Amino acid sequence: MLPGPTNVPNRVINAMLTPMINHRSDDFRKLYKDIVNKTQTVFETENDIVVLTTSGTGAVETSVLNLIKKDDAVIIPVNGEFSTRLADLIDNYGGKTIRINSPYGQNPPIEKIEEVFEKNSNIKALYVVYNETSTGTTLRNLSKLGDLCKAHGAFFVVDAVSILGGDELPVDKWNVDVCFTATQKALAAPPGIAPISVSKEAKKYMIENPPPSQYLNLKRYFKYYSDSFETPFTPAVSLFYAYQEALNIIIEEGMQNRISRHRKCANAFYSGLEALGFTPFADADSRSNVVIALNYLPGIDDKKFRELLSTKFKVLLAGGFGELKGKVFRVGCMGEVSSYHVMRTLSAISSSMSILGVQPIRDGLSVANNVLNQ
Amino acid sequence: MLPGPTNVPNRVINAMLTPMINHRSDDFRKLYKDIVNKTQTVFETENDIVVLTTSGTGAVETSVLNLIKKDDAVIIPVNGEFSTRLADLIDNYGGKTIRINSPYGQNPPIEKIEEVFEKNSNIKALYVVYNETSTGTTLRNLSKLGDLCKAHGAFFVVDAVSILGGDELPVDKWNVDVCFTATQKALAAPPGIAPISVSKEAKKYMIENPPPSQYLNLKRYFKYYSDSFETPFTPAVSLFYAYQEALNIIIEEGMQNRISRHRKCANAFYSGLEALGFTPFADADSRSNVVIALNYLPGIDDKKFRELLSTKFKVLLAGGFGELKGKVFRVGCMGEVSSYHVMRTLSAISSSMSILGVQPIRDGLSVANNVLNQ
Numbered sequence: 001m002l003p004g005p006t007n008v009p010n011r012v013i014n015a016m017l018t019p020m021i022n023h024r025s026d027d028f029r030k031l032y033k034d035i036v037n038k039t040q041t042v043f044e045t046e047n048d049i050v051v052l053t054t055s056g057t058g059a060v061e062t063s064v065l066n067l068i069k070k071d072d073a074v075i076i077p078v079n080g081e082f083s084t085r086l087a088d089l090i091d092n093y094g095g096k097t098i099r100i101n102s103p104y105g106q107n108p109p110i111e112k113i114e115e116v117f118e119k120n121s122n123i124k125a126l127y128v129v130y131n132e133t134s135t136g137t138t139l140r141n142l143s144k145l146g147d148l149c150k151a152h153g154a155f156f157v158v159d160a161v162s163i164l165g166g167d168e169l170p171v172d173k174w175n176v177d178v179c180f181t182a183t184q185k186a187l188a189a190p191p192g193i194a195p196i197s198v199s200k201e202a203k204k205y206m207i208e209n210p211p212p213s214q215y216l217n218l219k220r221y222f223k224y225y226s227d228s229f230e231t232p233f234t235p236a237v238s239l240f241y242a243y244q245e246a247l248n249i250i251i252e253e254g255m256q257n258r259i260s261r262h263r264k265c266a267n268a269f270y271s272g273l274e275a276l277g278f279t280p281f282a283d284a285d286s287r288s289n290v291v292i293a294l295n296y297l298p299g300i301d302d303k304k305f306r307e308l309l310s311t312k313f314k315v316l317l318a319g320g321f322g323e324l325k326g327k328v329f330r331v332g333c334m335g336e337v338s339s340y341h342v343m344r345t346l347s348a349i350s351s352s353m354s355i356l357g358v359q360p361i362r363d364g365l366s367v368a369n370n371v372l373n374q
Numbered sequence: 375m376l377p378g379p380t381n382v383p384n385r386v387i388n389a390m391l392t393p394m395i396n397h398r399s400d401d402f403r404k405l406y407k408d409i410v411n412k413t414q415t416v417f418e419t420e421n422d423i424v425v426l427t428t429s430g431t432g433a434v435e436t437s438v439l440n441l442i443k444k445d446d447a448v449i450i451p452v453n454g455e456f457s458t459r460l461a462d463l464i465d466n467y468g469g470k471t472i473r474i475n476s477p478y479g480q481n482p483p484i485e486k487i488e489e490v491f492e493k494n495s496n497i498k499a500l501y502v503v504y505n506e507t508s509t510g511t512t513l514r515n516l517s518k519l520g521d522l523c524k525a526h527g528a529f530f531v532v533d534a535v536s537i538l539g540g541d542e543l544p545v546d547k548w549n550v551d552v553c554f555t556a557t558q559k560a561l562a563a564p565p566g567i568a569p570i571s572v573s574k575e576a577k578k579y580m581i582e583n584p585p586p587s588q589y590l591n592l593k594r595y596f597k598y599y600s601d602s603f604e605t606p607f608t609p610a611v612s613l614f615y616a617y618q619e620a621l622n623i624i625i626e627e628g629m630q631n632r633i634s635r636h637r638k639c640a641n642a643f644y645s646g647l648e649a650l651g652f653t654p655f656a657d658a659d660s661r662s663n664v665v666i667a668l669n670y671l672p673g674i675d676d677k678k679f680r681e682l683l684s685t686k687f688k689v690l691l692a693g694g695f696g697e698l699k700g701k702v703f704r705v706g707c708m709g710e711v712s713s714y715h716v717m718r719t720l721s722a723i724s725s726s727m728s729i730l731g732v733q734p735i736r737d738g739l740s741v742a743n744n745v746l747n748q
Binding site for chain 1: 376378379380381382387388390391393394395396397399427428429430431432434435459463466467468556558564565566567586587588589590606607608609610611612613616690
């Protein structure tokens, strides 16, 4: 029940048994074209798709390297570990971030971002971390932010690493220029590759202003795909097969059904855990449906609690990051997540509380069960 | 029979069926430590090992980003596609290459490199592509080059992407500061991860002078490994399992046996193909044991020949790169390669020649067979 890598369905694991193929062959071209088309369906976009052989961090860096040049002004809301990292990266590469800070677990009011746009005519891009995995906080106004970027001629870049496939993200409808994720989160495939979508305008800019990098240079990826449906460098072929099968599963289920399932499981988690006595870390209007972060109760020690869950119940939960270490725990609610996972996790948490001598306030399991059966 | 990705043994493919684990768990730490130890054995080094989730090109770029700064003087022998690419990359990042050019298929005399060292007191590093995959040419004086670097206080960086695991490369004995390869070549694992070794001196330099990159920043990898035997970013866990099994196979066979097998197969290929009428592209003293490049004979068209081999005999060979396109063909002699692969490939080539109306000079199969049975 970690916020990634998540469980990988057997169908996806078994797809890696496909014998090794040459990445300069028709077999590979067919595989890659199919992945690109299906990724477009899942991203709800007609934009170009590139699949990198990197983890999510490699995709984050690619989005910065190819778009941000020295002294470019970049707005970025910062309210957790991953948005801080992203802002630091932009600055390291010579960009000038304008950070809209808000307390962890809260999102900034959109007016603050509007204000920066009004006061600065030269904003190159707005970067957002859609789902702050470190705090279980999701930005809930991406559609408006997309409009704002369009109105001010800025690129809109969405880091969707832990959320794409588990919550809404219609890339074209929301005017997202660059969107990327990693396969081991809500897409429920193994880690190691990262799909990224790029709008026509962003692509034009990247082709005209390529970075010195070879490996993370999107211009090369665009060229190889348009010339021959290949990648410029050897791709992780086995992981491409796995990702293709994960996409098949998502498309069979349908994105709307998949998002509803994540939402229902998240609601059940929040309701059940609140009934047990925990309070959600994030504000009500910005709680994530894919990473559920809860404040610890007095008497429950992070290390003891999670060790008990792991050894006695084989349920793995994540702890807090950085300054939240020991203060919160996090439940991944992504990928294959179902009623079974919710009930099993709540049951293990409830039992662990009892073992640690902390009495649950109410019966969290029946509360969650009611939500699941609505 | 391509020069990578090569066939992957079933044991290695099946290792990817291991259920997904958390990359912040003891299971992963055990896996990574084992991989690091076994990679040290295969590299014949006690240096630090980092495993990147990238293709070989990602490792090439990592070696440049972490070691070369603006205006650093770098010597690099250039005699093919990959050494040209590497030299361009160094220049793109602000380094100043001193290119020792030699004709494709030939290596520069070591005196030329010595001369540059003598004339320039400020050489930061010598970069070499050990095996130029594009031309089937291997540098045969790495040991001396290592001594030269040591004598002149320069870092010695060896791109061993297509060769490590198939020919000699005792990293410590040859004073190699940075050495990297990719898993899909002579190591016979799937593509997508790249091991890199770094000497104490190079590590110290990298820690004191980190690049702006996050994803390809070796300082972070060193820190995560020394703190907790982890990688800083989510690794391609399935490929780590596959690589571990590939290392097991290599260690079971023994590096010396493995190198002898590659050498014997390469000798059989060269002898057999010369008997059929082809001439090797590379000079006799620099011929590769892992990529066999041959000049085409009059009357044999590249496309027709390789299509015939592929469709009629299910044998895949590679064509030439860049200016060698249509002029040479290349046989991968790496990884699982055995007498069976040699004889089957020669038989298919010989038959294809007959179909195309080109008479082999002598019976290449019996010549190769004699070499294999010596």
